[in-house]
């Protein structure tokens with residue numbers, strides 16, 4: 679199997695390879711996991727829905743009208759099944775499908791398309807799968823990619839979640855992985 683990763687992510691991926699192998703044959707529950715972004719200065723921050731687009735951040739900017747925490751529903755046995763989201767606060771966005779825009783040369787925000795909506799040109803709503811505990815996109819069975827980047831917004835602590843088809847940096851964005859595991863909180867005993 680060819681793992682087509684950008685360099686920064688591949689280092690992290692190597693460490694997860696063992697767990698990916700163990701998980702491969704395990705049938706996953708179909709519902710309900712949050713996603714957390716990890717990268718430089720992005721230390722396990724919740725992925726949330728904002729006006730049809732995906733963000734990661736600790737606050738909700740006032741320029742987002744509809745913002746919601748979401749959980750992702752998946753079928754890890756079939757990459758052709760789109761991943762839908764569930765929101766506790768908005769029935770209107772529940773059922774929307776996750777998409778990335780994997781078109782060569784594109785550096786576009788990850789988003790969600792409503793069941794009665796139209797996804798942007800080039801958007802892929804299927805092909806999502808787990809690579810260990812990390813979200814990957816698999817265009818074909820021989821190719822698994824993790825090209826998520828976090829692009830700072832004009833609100834401190836909030837990043838737009840991007841898919842960077844070519845992996846070339848724009849100078850301000852950082853590569854991130856999206857994991858289903860929340861950050862470990864250190865507590866004093």
Ligand SMILES: *[C@@H]1O[C@H](CO)[C@@H](O)[C@H](O)[C@H]1NC(C)=O
Pocket residue numbers: 718719852
């Ligand atoms: C991470 O944060 C530090 C401190 O704010 C900053 O100096 C550095 O440039 C940031 N790194 C990236 C890749 O954004």
Ligand SMILES: *[C@@H]1O[C@H](CO)[C@@H](O)[C@H](O)[C@H]1NC(C)=O
Pocket residue numbers: 724726727736737738745746747
């Ligand atoms: C998501 O949940 C966290 C913790 O409960 C909360 O602080 C944050 O404001 C929520 N975000 C959204 C977009 O509702």
Ligand SMILES: *[C@@H]1O[C@H](CO)[C@@H](O)[C@H](O)[C@H]1NC(C)=O
Pocket residue numbers: 747748749764765766
């Ligand atoms: C929705 O509510 C359930 C039950 O209170 C909770 O377990 C779950 O974490 C919530 N999901 C989100 C995305 O806030």
Ligand SMILES: *[C@@H]1O[C@H](CO)[C@@H](O)[C@H](O)[C@H]1NC(C)=O
Pocket residue numbers: 770792794795
């Ligand atoms: C989709 O359905 C929602 C809720 O029923 C509605 O508010 C919205 O206008 C519909 N959008 C389109 C593009 O039909």
Ligand SMILES: *[C@@H]1O[C@H](CO)[C@@H](O)[C@H](O)[C@H]1NC(C)=O
Pocket residue numbers: 741831832833
């Ligand atoms: C911040 O960025 C958002 C999204 O690009 C934009 O809608 C908003 O107008 C910007 N706000 C300011 C103060 O620049």
